[in-house]
Amino acid sequence: EIVLTQSPGTLSLSPGERATLSCRASQSVSSSYLVWYQQKPGQAPRFLIYGASRRAIGIPDRFSGSGSGTDFTLTISRLEPEDFAVYYCQQYGSSLLTFGGGTKVEIK
């Protein structure tokens, strides 16, 4: 089973700052199967990025994804108040899904 490790666990930033979130896989992952979600308290996850770098419909262009192999990154170029949330990466392979442990982006 592929393990996804997200870092940092918590990111304390101010609105307008840049957020860089990491997702590292225990073995190589197909980029096309690497996905990012956002989750706010009391809500279901929201689909943000697929194929490591392709934004879902309606996702602002301040969100961008990159990476390949075992190292992937979600970048939020300028944090808006509504972006403070928990972010999860997820991979799919061999009919199995795994999620990373999440990174909480909190207001500093």
Add this chain to the structure above:
Amino acid sequence: QVQLVQSGAEVKKPGASVKVSCKASGYTFTNYDINWVRQATGQGLEWMGWMNPNSGDTGYAQKFQGRVTITRNTSITMAYMELSSLRSEDTAVYYCARVVRWALASTDYYYLDVWGKGTTVTVSS
């Protein structure tokens, strides 16, 4: 619009079973797999398994093998997740989610695009 509407909260005793439903609307139910994911309070997302509503084929995370069963009723576009031999550690919010899988220029993509709002299952004596 595409929606997944889940059944209401459940309280169960240890050793019992729970069956959570997920009603799909706004799309052709049999064209998209359904996955189940759970989340304990304050914890991350944990994948449980998938189902192809067309064929009924399923696949489960090893952790839940033998305890979880995902089924469907295509006539009423409903998916179900049943978890047996409940213990306190199974207390969590359970989500169903639709899978989108498509190919572009020989590249396959796979993601969970629409989620239900979640069903809280509490296991307590």
